[in-house]
C-alpha cells in the first residue's frame with residue numbers, strides 16, 4: 001500500500017518546508033519575467049525542464065536560441081540547487097505564473113512601466129525590483145502559499161486513500 005505515496009510529494013513537501021529561501025529566489029526570478037512581459041522565458045523553462053523537450057525543439061517553437069534556453073535553465077538551477085528541484089517547483093506553479101499580468105508594456109521599441117508611467121531603457125527587471133518590490137513580493141508570497149496548500153492537500157488525500165484501502169494480507 002505504500003506505493004500510494006508518491007515520492008514526488010515527499011520531495012515537494014521537504015522542498016517547501018526546508019529550503020523556502022531558495023524557492024523564494026527562484027519564484028522571484030520567474031515572477032519578474034512575467035511582470036516585465038518576458039513570460040516566454042517561463043514558457044521555455046517549462047518546456048525544457050518539465051516537458052523535457054530538447055533545447056533545439058524549445059528554441060524553434062519559441063523563436064529563441066538554444067544558448068538562451070540553456071542560459072535560463074542554468075540561472076534557475078543556480079537559484080534552486082539542482083535540476084530536479086527546478087522541475088518540482090516549475091511543474092507545481094507554472095499555471096499560477098501564467099496568470100500574472102505584465103506591468104511593463106512594450107510600445108514598439110519603447111518600454112513603459114504601467115505602475116509609475118516611467119519609460120524604461122532596459123528589460124525593466126531592475127526598475128520593477130527597485131521601485132515595485134512589493135508587487136513582486138506579493139506574487140511570490142501568494143504563489144508560495146498556494147504551493148504549500150497544494151502539496152499538503154495531496155499528501156492528506158493520499159493518507160486518506162491509504163487508510164481506506166484494505167491491505168492485501170486481509171484479502
Ligand SMILES: [Zn+2]
Pocket residue numbers: 113114115116117118127131132
Ligand atoms: Zn514603475
